[in-house]
Amino acid sequence: SNCAATQPNDIFTIGFRQAGQLFGIDYRGELYHQYGDANQDAQDLENGGTVTGTGVDRDAYMFGVRLGKTFKNVSMKPSLTLWYDYLSGTEDSDLTQANPEYRSFNTLFDTGHKFYGFMDLYLGVGSGSESTGTAGLGLQDLAIKTKLHPMPGWTLKADFHWFYVAEGVGP
Numbered sequence: 269s270n271c272a273a274t275q276p277n278d279i280f281t282i283g284f285r286q287a288g289q290l291f292g293i294d295y296r297g298e299l300y301h302q303y304g305d306a307n308q309d310a311q312d313l314e315n316g317g318t319v320t321g322t323g324v325d326r327d328a329y330m331f332g333v334r335l336g337k338t339f340k341n342v343s344m345k346p347s348l349t350l351w352y353d354y355l356s357g358t359e360d361s362d363l364t365q366a367n368p369e370y371r372s373f374n375t376l377f378d379t380g381h382k383f384y385g386f387m388d389l390y391l392g393v394g395s396g397s398e399s400t401g402t403a404g405l406g407l408q409d410l411a412i413k414t415k416l417h418p419m420p421g422w423t424l425k426a427d428f429h430w431f432y433v434a435e436g437v438g439p
Contacts, residue, residue: 278304279326279374294336294349302328306370309404310363324363328373330355336413349413357406357435371435372404406434 283300306326336349355373362369410430417423 276305276323277308278306279376280304281376283330292337294334294338296334297332299331300329300373302326302373309372309374310358310368310370324368324370326371327369328356328371330373330375338415344416344418347413347415349411349415351409351411351413353407353409354434355407357402357433358404359435372406402433405436408432408434 279302281300281302283298285296285298287294287296289295304326306324309326310324330353332351332353334349334351336347338345338347355375356371357373358369358371362371408431410432411427413425413427415423415425
């Protein structure tokens with residue numbers, strides 16, 4: 269049967285994360301690579317109709333960078349963080365080449381709400397679903413995050429995000 273539910277959908281993820289402080293600046297960097305079989309995910313894309321019997325390899329990645337500074341010696345201890353996440357996506361041309369590849373990073377057991385706010389309700393990142401989210405095109409998130417402590421026990425945060433898909437639809 270060529271039913272999507274019976275097609276291989278293996279996801280292996282490897283990567284690293286490094287966080288620390290350097291010259292008074294907090295930093296964090298992370299990079300993850302996914303590989304495996306993606307026949308089931310690829311079939312869920314509108315133009316991902318691969319020929320029966322043609323295997324689709326998974327080749328996706330995600331990276332994130334954060335730089336921040338907290339001013340502890342001033343009133344309200346303000347902090348400012350610059351943030352960028354990139355989750356790869358799949359263009360139509362990735363699936364129509366001789367050796368089709370599925371490049372949409374799958375967040376697996378997503379906790380995106382913590383990072384992307386209510387936007388995560390619309391993303392469907394990595395699912396390959398045409399009916400929700402970025403339709404397998406990935407995600408870019410550029411953000412500026414601020415935090416203040418106006419009084420003991422209180423924290424005020426404001427995050428400004430600019431969201432973009434990572435890939436174009438393609439020819």
